[in-house]
Amino acid sequence: MQEKTLSEHAKSLRSGEYSSLELTQHYLDRIEAHQSLNAFISVTAENALAQAKRADEALQNNAENLNRLTGIPLAQKDIFCTQGVLTSCGSKMLENFISPYDATIVERLNQSGMVMLGKTNMDEFAMGSSNETSYYGPVRNPWNTETVPGGSSGGSASAVAARLAPVATASDTGGSIRQPAAFCGLTGIKPSYGRVSRYGMIAFASSLDQAGVLSRSIEDGAMVLQAMSGFDDRDSTSLQAQVPDYTSELSQSIKGKTIGLPKEFFGDGVAADTADKIQQAIRQLESMGAKTIEVELPNSALGIPCYYVLAPAEASSNLSRFDGVRFGHRAKEYVDLNDMYEQSRAEGFGDEVQRRIMIGAYVLSSGYYDAYYIKAQRLRRMIAEDFSKAFEKCDLIAGPTTPSTAFVLGENNDDPIAMYLNDIFTNSVNLAGLPGLSVPAGFDQKGLPVGLHLIGKYLDESTILNVAHQYQMETDWHLQIPGGFA
Numbered sequence: 001m002q003e004k005t006l007s008e009h010a011k012s013l014r015s016g017e018y019s020s021l022e023l024t025q026h027y028l029d030r031i032e033a034h035q036s037l038n039a040f041i042s043v044t045a046e047n048a049l050a051q052a053k054r055a056d057e058a059l060q061n062n063a064e065n066l067n068r069l070t071g072i073p074l075a076q077k078d079i080f081c082t083q084g085v086l087t088s089c090g091s092k093m094l095e096n097f098i099s100p101y102d103a104t105i106v107e108r109l110n111q112s113g114m115v116m117l118g119k120t121n122m123d124e125f126a127m128g129s130s131n132e133t134s135y136y137g138p139v140r141n142p143w144n145t146e147t148v149p150g151g152s153s154g155g156s157a158s159a160v161a162a163r164l165a166p167v168a169t170a171s172d173t174g175g176s177i178r179q180p181a182a183f184c185g186l187t188g189i190k191p192s193y194g195r196v197s198r199y200g201m202i203a204f205a206s207s208l209d210q211a212g213v214l215s216r217s218i219e220d221g222a223m224v225l226q227a228m229s230g231f232d233d234r235d236s237t238s239l240q241a242q243v244p245d246y247t248s249e250l251s252q253s254i255k256g257k258t259i260g261l262p263k264e265f266f267g268d269g270v271a272a273d274t275a276d277k278i279q280q281a282i283r284q285l286e287s288m289g290a291k292t293i294e295v296e297l298p299n300s301a302l303g304i305p306c307y308y309v310l311a312p313a314e315a316s317s318n319l320s321r322f323d324g325v326r327f328g329h330r331a332k333e334y335v336d337l338n339d340m341y342e343q344s345r346a347e348g349f350g351d352e353v354q355r356r357i358m359i360g361a362y363v364l365s366s367g368y369y370d371a372y373y374i375k376a377q378r379l380r381r382m383i384a385e386d387f388s389k390a391f392e393k394c395d396l397i398a399g400p401t402t403p404s405t406a407f408v409l410g411e412n413n414d415d416p417i418a419m420y421l422n423d424i425f426t427n428s429v430n431l432a433g434l435p436g437l438s439v440p441a442g443f444d445q446k447g448l449p450v451g452l453h454l455i456g457k458y459l460d461e462s463t464i465l466n467v468a469h470q471y472q473m474e475t476d477w478h479l480q481i482p483g484g485f486a
Contacts, residue, residue, distance in 0.1 A: 001026050002163040003486075006072055006220045009166065013059055013071045020059065020071030024052040024115050027073050031117065031164045034485070037140045039159040041078050042086050043118035048073065051115040058113060069227055070113030075165040077156050078119040079126055080211070081200040082106050089202045090122040090134040090152075093322050093329045093348030103200020104235065105169060105211050105228045112227045117165055121155030124350045125319065126173055126204040128152050129422040130412065131180075133352045138409055141184060142482035143448055147406040150180030150422075156214045157184040162485040167215045167224050173204050174307050175401075175426025177212045178438040182401035182451025185440045185480060187468070188214050189221045192459045193433035194239035196225075197232035205314035206237075208307075208430045217478050218439065218469040222246035225461070241459060249462045250469040255289030257467060258394040262297045265399030265425055265453075277442035277450040278400045285398070285471060295390040295397065299382045303428035304420055306383065309363050309376035310431075315353075316360025322348065355416070384432040391457050396464050399425055401438040401451030425453055435461045439468045440477035449477075 001023065004012065012018055028045050055071035081087045081099035083106075088094045102110065110116070123133040131139040131154025141149040142162040149158040156168035157180035170177040172190040181188025190212040201211055211228065215221035226246050232238040261282065266275065286292060324330035324344030331343035349357070363372040390397060402422055412419040429436040434455055441452035452471070456464040472478050 002030065002166070005217060006069065006166060006223050009072050010068045020052040020055040020115060021049060023071065024048050024073050024117070027117055027165055034162055034164060037142060037145070037158050037162055037164075038121055038137050039139055039155045039162070039164060040075070040118045041088060041090070041121050041136050041155070044085055044116060047085070048115050048117050055113050055115060067112040067227070069109075069223060071115065073115040073117050073165060074109065074224070075117050075120045075156060075159050075168040076106060077153055077169050077171060078122055079171050079202050080106050080169060081202070082116070082119065085119065087119070087202070088135070089126070090124045090136060091348065091350070091353070092135045095135065095329065097327055101200065104197035104232045106200065108227055109169070109224070120159055120168060123152035123154070124353050125202070125315070126152040126171055126176055127315070127352050127356055129175070129179060129419050130407075131155060132409065132413060133350055135350060140409070141406050142485050143185060144406065144446070147408055147448065148183065150183035150406065152176040153180045153214060157181060157186055157188070160184070160186055160214050160216060161482060163481070167213060167220055169211065170214045171201060171209060171211050172430065173208045173311060174430050175423035177214060178401050178426050178436055178451065178453060179422055181214055181438040182449065183406040185449030185477070186214050186216060187218050187221050187437065187439050187478060188212065189225055189437045189461070189465070190429070190435060191225060191229065191461050192435045193430075194237050195241070195243075195435070195459065195461070196228050197235040197238050199232055199234040203318040205311040206318060207314060208311060210430070218465055218472055219247065219250060222250060222465050244462050246462060246465055249466055252466050253289065254285070254467050254470045257290045257396070257463070259285060259290050259292045260295035260390050260394030260397040261292055262295050262300065262390070262397060262399060264297050264300045269403050269424070270400055271404040271444070273444040274400055274402070274404055274450050277444070278452060281441040281452045281471070282398060284474060285467070288470060288474060290467070293393060295393055297386045297390060297428070299379065299386050300428050302379055303383060303431060304424055306376045306379045306431060307423075307427040308359070308420060309372050310380065312356040312360035313364050313373055314360070316357045316364065319353070319357055324348070380431045383428050387432045387434060396457075396467060397455040399453050401425060401453040405444045405446065405448035405450060429455055434458055435464060437464055437468055439472060440480070442477055
């Protein structure tokens with residue numbers, strides 16, 4: 001049952017082969033059996049079974065406008081507010097926060113009839129590239145449980161890779177959907193900034209955060225992305241742009257598509273076996289009729305320092321609301337109001353979150369604002385212009401998602417810079433607000449998945465989804481299952 005695609009589940013539910021209640025219980029049993037992965041912060045079994053029962057009633061009554069996703073389970077990243085359910089963002093600061101409302105994407109997926117299995121583990125406040133900063137402990141990669149699943153959406157990635165959920169929501173500020181997708185052998189889709197509402201997504205860096213989806217295939221991801229997308233007047237950055245029918249455009253031929261290959265993405269920093277698998281994937285696309293040309297992204301190497309000025313600056317502002325007064329962790333002992341703030345935040349935030357808040361406060365402080373923050377904003381514009389010039393010559397851009405495959409748990413904990421460099425190919429996409437995705441492209445010599453990264457023009461998710469789907473029709477990397485999880 002866990003090997004079926006979303007389309008196959010939809011057909012089986014409508015034919016009566018099994019009910020949503022049976023399907024949901026099947027996944028709940030798998031979650032229970034594989035708790036060692038630590039993929040979930042909370043499992044909402046009672047609510048899930050109630051949702052499944054309602055979905056079965058709708059399916060039996062052939063309710064009007066029945067969504068094709070009705071009755072299919074999913075996992076929600078714990079960054080999305082969910083009414084009546086713990087929404088912790090992987091932090092001690094919010095370990096007791098029961099959200100009074102639903103995030104827009106939670107609301108929309110509920111309206112589509114999907115069944116929420118629970119909330120997945122994540123790096124604290126989405127700050128991390130390995131899912132080791134979570135207050136609830138590290139998540140493990142099903143392909144090798146001694147390695148990380150990537151972050152910050154590592155819980156979602158681990159759950160889908162291990163077939164504990166058929167699909168999961170995720171968020172991406174600098175690569176947090178695509179990097180875990182690459183590490184766990186999944187499809188990870190980050191849409192254009194503004195395509196999916198951020199209302200109810202606990203903010204890390206507001207100008208970079210974007211909700212998306214982790215799935216086993218492009219077709220599955222496109223179905224869920226369709227349901228999530230669209231204008232929301234509760235989000236001031238939400239776009240009033242028509243959402244294409246993503247699934248209807250997947251079957252188009254890619255013959256004649258021009259793929260740009262940035263020379264900056266194929267340098268010495270990429271592991272040899274990763275580079276080899278990406279070159280094989282590009283040759284596969286060429287054999288299907290796509291053309292490739294070299295393009296330049298001269299400022300892409302500066303994406304890391306640019307990102308790690310702007311993102312912490314926004315984080316320091318966004319996280320100032322967590323002070324222990326109205327909600328969130330409050331220290332038990334303090335002298336006065338200022339001491340309560342200090343003690344509560346020191347106890348509630350982990351080391352990585354505190355590090356980024358301090359960096360953000362520093363670059364925004366008097367005397368350093370012009371030297372760091374303003375210069376980073378100028379560089380951000382230059383990075384976006386590089387992409388615009390490259391897209392004058394090509395339809396999409398391709399390269400490796402990450403410089404190497406998943407690393408061992410704890411390997412980079414004492415070296416924040418090494419951790420940050422995992423996002424060297426992804427964070428410039430967030431800085432420019434572009435859509436990007438990662439699809440499985442093989443395995444390295446250690447048997448760990450390699451991800452192919454595709455980047456599209458602004459609001460042109462359709463092109464990269466089409467190319468990635470056609471690639472998956474010719475390969476079987478996305479069909480591989482981690483040992484012990486079949």
